[in-house]
Amino acid sequence: MTTAAEVDTAVRALREGGVIACPTEAVWGLSCDPDNDEALARLMRLKDRDPAKGVILVAASISQFQPWLTQLPLALHAPLVASWPGPNTWLVPDNGRSHGMVRGAHAKVALRVTDHPLMQALCEAFGGPLVSTSANVAGDPPATSEDEVRAVFGDQLAAIVSGELGGNASPSTIRDLASGSVIRS
Secondary structure, X not given: OOOHHHHHHHHHHHHXXXXXXXXXXXXXXXXXXXXXXXXXXXXXXXXXXXXXXXXXXXXOOHHHHHHHHOOOOHHHHHHXXXXXXXXXXXXXXXXXXXXXXXXXXXXXXXXXEOOOHHHHHHHHHHOOOEEEEEOOOOOOOOOOOHHHHHHHHOOOOOEEXXXXXXOOOOOXXXXXXXXXXXXXX
C-alpha cells in the first residue's frame, strides 16, 4: 500500500518538473505536470513519443477539469458526468487552456476522471490534473509491473510510486465528445 509520504515525494518531484511512474487502471503510466514545458519535453524524450500525438490528462474529479471545460455547451457535460470517474477518456474541444504538447497536433484534448485510488490521491495532492500516458517507449507494449518500469526507464524517472494496477483488462476507451464516436475501444 502506498503511503502518504510516497505520494508527497511524488508530488514534490512533479512540482520540480520530474516525470514519475505509477500504476493506473490497466497498465503502468508516466505522469508529469501538464503545464511544465521541461517536464513535457522530458516525458516525450523518455517515451520517444511524437509530440504531435498529444497525451491524456487525468483528474481526481470533474471539478479539476473546470478550466478545460469552460465554453463547453452544457449539453456536452452530460456524457462526461455520466461516465466519470471511470475508464472513459473523452476528446473535448480545446478552449486554449491546454499546453501544445498535451494537445499535440489536435484541436481537442483528451480528458479522463480516474477511478484508480492512487491516481486520484496523486491528482488531489498535486491540486489538479496530471498527464497520464502508458509507461513504455513508443511502439513497445506498456509496462504492467513496477519491475518492467524499472527495466525500461532505470533511474531516468524522478519517482516511482509503488502500488497495484486497477482491475481493467485494457486501457481506457477514447471517445470524441462532439460525435460520440469511439476512437479506441
